[in-house]
Amino acid sequence: MSKLLEVKDLSIAFDTYGGEVQAVRGVTFDLDEKETLAIVGESGSGKSVTAQSLMRLVPMPPGKFAGGSIVFNEEDLVEKSDKQMEGIRGKDISMIFQDPMTSLNPTMPIGKQISEGLIKHQNMSKKAAHNRGIELLKLVGIPNPERRIDQYPHEYSGGMRQRAMIAIALACNPKILIADEPTTALDVTIQAQILDLMRDVQEETGTAIILITHDLGVVANAANRVAVMYGGKIVETGNVNEIFYNPKHPYTWGLLSSMPKIDGDDEELLAIPGSPPDLADPPKGCPFAARCPYAMKVCENHMPEYTHLSETQQTACWLLDERAPDVEAPESAMVGGTKVHE
Amino acid sequence: MAKYLLKRLAYIIVSLFFIITITFFLMQAAPGGPFASEKKLTPALEEQMNEAYGLNDPLYEQYFNYLVNAFTFDFGPSFKYVGQDVIEIITRSFPYSLILGIESILIALSIGVLLGVIAAVKHNKFGDYTAMVIAVLGISVPSFIMATVLQYIFAIKLGALPVARFESFAHTILPAIALATTPLAFIARLMRSSMLDVLNSDYIKTAKSKGLGQRVVTYKHGLRNAILPVVSYLGPLVVSILTGSFIIESIFGIPGLGSEFVVSVTNRDYTVIMGTTVFFSVLLLVSILLVDLLYGLVDPRIKVAGKGGK
Structure with a gap:
């Protein structure tokens, strides 16, 4: 499969009164056609x-590219x-x-908000764009699209608005759909519907999806591959099975441990103690060192390189160095009670 | 919709009743009377005049007479200008104020909104600072100083426009600008802050993510949402421009209603005071109603009662 998008060493910083905040510090990942990549993190x-x-x-300024590249279509x-x-x-x-x-936009009918992109990118007439808008609303499962298309957003419920947003995003058959926490503001039943919808739409249109979320349940449901971000860096990537059944980074363990489990009825909900690093003054070494129960001296001063654990999984952690002590993932980080060994 | 309008109309009548009552008694409570002037009238003559205009009747009787007459649109004769009705005075002088008012509202709205949008789009850049310096100047320089400065520059130094009087369109330009400065500056500041809010909102990001250009995003998506505070300012603006034109009218020698209003108060010309007050109140109440209707047009979320369920 060819790579649709390649992000290399991307760094983004913001100039603030408190100094430069390095929000993203050298992130590298790629995206294949038709796949769903989840980016998780707090x-x-x-x-x-x-x-x-x-x-x-x-917004630039105050933001700025501090380095790296985003290659799409060889550009x-x-x-x-x-x-x-x-x-x-x-x-x-x-x-x-x-x-x-x-x-x-609260003062513009949904239909007009859908057709704007079509008129701009595909030179459609207003009439054609309107008809395509009805098709799109039908695609995202809005009943009565002929009537709904002329309504304003306040006449839609939250779930329907998100469906309308998806219709807007899909209007021109994009190659990549970026969903930035698409289900966070919705209630649980609607979340499931929206995720199902995104999957259906992906099958139908073949668009690749980058799913940004902090909800591992959403990831398990929707993603093919996962990148775990912490402190502006990707600390672990892998396919869904690797991340859920064979995670290697203590932060991923922490994330999995803090997920409520359906069978652990009277277990306490675990949290990762501490708070994320101040990116105005980022730590020299591994960003997670301060909160990591397995942190060693080396972690504080040196950022670990990626260890390639499989063709798809790579993890940046000193525990994987041959000189490090053997540490097993804690019981609480095991999904479904069984841990799959390599 | 018809039900809503009827309800609002009833409110207007109730408000008018209170306005008439309060103005009537305040006016009577003020010392002096229409016939007190430097040239002292003989007591006998003054008595005769009071009798003729019904000012010797008990206060409540005068009040009820006035109420009844007012609701039949009879505002009585002027006490000062012999042989002139209040209605005549209003119909003679109001057109001047109206033309002047409309011109300055148009100037204030168009330039004020434009300045505000420029300031917001060029936030913290040169355009922003320029627009805000103009706005601060506009708010802090009183209109009579603005008027004289304009007269000095454009009429006296450049000779481009007439100094005073009200005969052609050219005569209206300077007073309209002078009258518009303060509201213009105010609108610019309102527009800037609400536009900044809107430009940082999520739906603007959505609009950008569709690939729309900066101009389309600002004007098609931003403007309609950002203009709401300006719309609500329109009601009071209309009235303050129409009533506040007194100073400008006297500087430019325009026989408008603003000057009649103020002169009537110093003259204790009871019927004219009442007539102009009622007239301005009706204007205010109607323009507030219009603004509320306009609000519903600009923002579909604001539904005028009884209009829903289409």
Whole structure:
């Protein structure tokens, strides 16, 4: 399979009054056609900034590219002018945002918000765009699309608005759909519907999805591959099975441990103690060292290199160094009670 | 919709009733009367005049007479200008104020909104600072100073426009600008802050993510959402421009209603005070109603009661 998108060593910083905040520090990942890559991490890990930078939607200034490249269609998006980016946004790469309540324009009918992109990128007439809008609303499962298309966002429920957002994002058949926490603001039953919808739509249109989330349940449901981000870096990547059944990074263990389990009824909910590093003054070594129960001296001062555990899984952790002591993943990080060994 | 309008109309009548009552008694409570002037009238003559205009009747009787007359649109004769009805005075002088007011509202709205948008789009850059310096100047320089400065530059030094009077369109330009400065500056500041809010909102990011250009994003998605505070300011603005034109009208020698209003108060010309007050109140109440209707047009989320369920 050919690579659709290659992000290499991407760094993004923000100039603030408190100094330069390095939100993303050398992130490398790629995306295959038709696959779903999940980027997980807690608030402030840099996942949303990474996602928005792919579309160059990070406001600059105060943000700026501090290095790296985003190669799409053999061209580096970092080098593109704003005008050139307008031709890519919405057409080749589009995006769904977290809160459907605020991400639709309240004073514009849904249909008009869908057709804007079509008129701009595919030179459609207003009439054709309107008809395509009805088709799209049907595709995302909105009943009565002929009537719904002329309504305003406040006449839609939260789940329907997110469906409408997906319709907007899919309007021009983008090659990549970036979903920035698409289910966070929705209630659980609607979350499942939206994830199902995204999967159906992916099958139908063949678009690749980058799913930004902090919800591992969503990841297990929807993703093929997972990148775990912490402190502006990717600390572990792997396919879904590897991340859930054979995680190697203590942060991934922590994330899995803090997931509520359906069979552990009176178990206490585990949390990772401490708080994420201040990226205005990032730690020299591994960003997780301060909170890591297995941290060694080397962790504080040197960032570990990636260890390639399989063709798909790589982990940046000193525990995987041959000189490190043997540490097993804790019981609580095991999904479904059984741990799959290599 | 019809039900809503009827309800609002009823509110207007109730408000008018209170306005008339309060103004009437405040006016009567003020010392002096229409016939007190430097040239002292003989007591006998003053008595005769009071009798003729019904000012010797008990206060409540005068009040009820006035109420009844007002609701039949009879505002009585002026006490000061012999042989002129209040209605005549209003119909004669209001057109001047109206033309002047409309011009300055248009100027204030168009330039104020434009400045505000520029300031927001060029946030913390040169355009922003320029627009805000203009806005601060506009708010802090009183209109009468603005008027005289304009007269000095454009009429006296450059000779481009007439100094005063009200005869052609050219005569209206300077007073309209002078009258518009303060509201213009105010609108610019309102527009800037609400546009900044809107430009940072999620749906603007959505619009950008569709690949729309900066201009389309700002004007098609931003403007309509950002203009709401300006719309709500329109009601009071209309009234303050129409009533506040007194100073500008006297500087430019325009026989508008603003000056009649103020002169009537110093003259204790009871019927004219009441007539102009009622007239301005009706204007205010109607323009507030219009603004509320306009609100519903600009923002579909604001549904005028009874209009829902289409």
